[in-house]
Amino acid sequence: xxxxxxxxxxxxxxxxxxxxxxxxxxxxxxxxxxxxxxxxxxxxxxxxxxxxxxxxxxxxxxxxxxxxxxxxxxxxxxxxxxxxxxxxxxxxxx
Numbered sequence: 001x002x003x004x005x006x007x008x009x010x011x012x013x014x015x016x017x018x019x020x021x022x023x024x025x026x027x028x029x030x031x032x033x034x035x036x037x038x039x040x041x042x043x044x045x046x047x048x049x050x051x052x053x054x055x056x057x058x059x060x061x062x063x064x065x066x067x068x069x070x071x072x073x074x075x076x077x078x079x080x081x082x083x084x085x086x087x088x089x090x091x092x093x094x
Contacts, residue, residue: 021069021092024065024092024093025089025090026063026064026065026089027086027087028082028085029062030053030062030084032053032062032082033053033082034051034053035054035059036051037052037089038050038051038071038074038089040071041070043071044071044091048064049063049064050064050071050089053082062088065091067091068093069093069094070091071092074088075090076089
């Protein structure tokens with residue numbers, strides 16, 4: 001226990017633990033009108049849908065999280081138009 005704590009303190013001192021948490025930006029894989037979007041500050045898990053877009057077949061996931069973390073920025077709103085490869089959400093990974 002003492003060695004683990006000492007190692008954690010050492011890693012924190014050199015900044016390694018802060019480098020492990022990094023912002024991840026997500027781009028839309030679809031073009032269309034935004035149907036739903038997560039809120040800033042919301043906790044998300046890997047695989048969770050971040051943005052849905054209206055399609056002819058109904059709402060479809062336009063961006064899914066690949067990390068577990070907290071939403072730090074949302075660049076679209078419900079009803080706005082989004083294009084493919086547009087950055088829509090940023091998640092601060094844990």
